[in-house]
Amino acid sequence: MRSAAFSLLTMLFTTFSYTGNAQQETPSSAAIDTSLSDTPALPSWRILVAGETLLLDSVWTDSLWQWSAPCDGPFVTLRFEAKGSYRERLMPCDSPMESDSIRAAEKENGREMNAPLSTDSEGLTRYTINVELDRSQLDSLPNHPLIGSCFPLISEQAFDRWLNAINALTFESDKCRAIGSRQHQSCLTQDQVIELLNLIPSEDRRLAILKGLIPHTNLIQQLPLNDLFHLQVFRTKAEELIR
Numbered sequence: 001m002r003s004a005a006f007s008l009l010t011m012l013f014t015t016f017s018y019t020g021n022a023q024q025e026t027p028s029s030a031a032i033d034t035s036l037s038d039t040p041a042l043p044s045w046r047i048l049v050a051g052e053t054l055l056l057d058s059v060w061t062d063s064l065w066q067w068s069a070p071c072d073g074p075f076v077t078l079r080f081e082a083k084g085s086y087r088e089r090l091m092p093c094d095s096p097m098e099s100d101s102i103r104a105a106e107k108e109n110g111r112e113m114n115a116p117l118s119t120d121s122e123g124l125t126r127y128t129i130n131v132e133l134d135r136s137q138l139d140s141l142p143n144h145p146l147i148g149s150c151f152p153l154i155s156e157q158a159f160d161r162w163l164n165a166i167n168a169l170t171f172e173s174d175k176c177r178a179i180g181s182r183q184h185q186s187c188l189t190q191d192q193v194i195e196l197l198n199l200i201p202s203e204d205r206r207l208a209i210l211k212g213l214i215p216h217t218n219l220i221q222q223l224p225l226n227d228l229f230h231l232q233v234f235r236t237k238a239e240e241l242i243r
Contacts, residue, residue, distance in 0.1 A: 041061075042061060042062065042063060042135070043082060043083075044059055044060065044061050044082065045059070045060040045061075045080045045081065045082045045138075046058075046059055046060075046080070046081040046082065047059070047060050047065065047078065047079070047080055047081075048078075048079040048081070048151055048152065049067070049069075049076050049077070049078055049079070050076065050077050050079070050151065050152030050153075050186075051071050051072045051073040051075065051076045051077070051093075051155075052072040052073045052155050052157075052158065053072055053152075053186070054152050054186075055069060055071070055072065055076065056069070060080070063134065063135055064132065064133070064134055064135075065131070065132070065133045066131065066132045066133075067129075067130075067131045068128070068129065068130045068131070069128070069129060070126065070127065070128050070129075071093035071127035071128060071129050072127075073093070073127065073155065074092060074093055074127060075090055075091065075092055075093065076090075076091055076093060076129060077089070077090050077091075077151075077152065077153075078090075078091060078131070079151055079152075080138060080141075081146060084145065084146050084147070085143050085144060085145055085146055086143075086144055086146050086149060086151075087138055087141035087142065087143055087144070088141070088144075089141055091129065091131065093127035093128060093129045094127060094128050094129060094130065095127075148218075148219050148220065148221055149218055149219065150187035150188075150215075150216060150217060150218040150219075151187060151218070152186055152187060153186060153187050153188070153189060153218060154186035154187065154188060154192070155186075158186070159188070159192055162182070163192075163195060163196070163199075165178070166178045166179060166196070166199060167199060172200060172201065172202060172205065175199050175200060176200060176205050176208070176209060179196055179199075179200075179209055179212075179213075180208075180209065180212050186216075187216055187217065187218050188213065188216055188217045188218065189217075189218055189219075190217065190218070190219060190220070190222050190223050193210070193213055193217050193220075193223065194223070194224070194227075194228065196209065196213070197209060197210060197228055198228075203229055203230070203231050203234045204234065206228065206229070206234070207229070207234050207237055207238055207241075210223075210228075210238060210241065210242075211241055214241060214242060220242050221242055221243075223238075223242065225238050225239060225242075
């Protein structure tokens with residue numbers, strides 16, 4: 001009897017010891033699995049690309065960014081936004097690409113096929129771009145605060161056409177309507193806003209124009225209001241608008 005009881009106690013002690021060891025190993029193995037799955041994610045960048053118009057608005061989450069597309073002009077601006085700041089880089093587009101219609105016309109007319117082809121069937125110059133960037137390449141770009149910035153900026157050519165069309169109008173009221181009715185798909189610089197406001201002699205109307213241009217002007221806070229508004233009452237209201 002004593003031998004049987006001793007054997008039973010030995011079996012129970014062995015069982016409890018094995019169970020305790022198993023319970024100790026489980027958290028250890030779970031901790032190893034968790035550490036392997038906790039791979040830090042790369043911070044996201046919002047990427048905007050603009051030439052004559054906005055060409056791309058996307059998110060960059062990988063280490064390498066690649067983008068190929070037609071350009072609407074000889075240059076594009078790459079803008080990278082994150083955490084309340086932005087960085088920009090101006091890049092040239094590649095040489096004009098040949099359109100199918102141009103190549104077909106060249107073949108029919110028997111002209112020299114090696115001659116440079118720079119326009120499409122509508123007479124517009126065509127460009128293309130192929131971008132490949134690593135995140136480390138952004139480190140060399142200057143950082144600017146996102147507050148107060150506006151993007152994309154209107155091209156000089158498009159602005160000049162718009163300004164000349166407004167300036168050709170005879171009456172001040174027509175000029176005001178022409179400025180106010182424009183669909184603002186691009187942003188203006190402070191100098192461009194000054195040129196527009198100087199087309200309007202009346203300071204009360206000039207103030208109304210400024211109010212409509214504020215959401216579409218880059219760094220509007222830097223406008224020289226003392227030069228634009230000589231009357232204190234309108235200058236004070238303008239200062240309140242751009243705060």
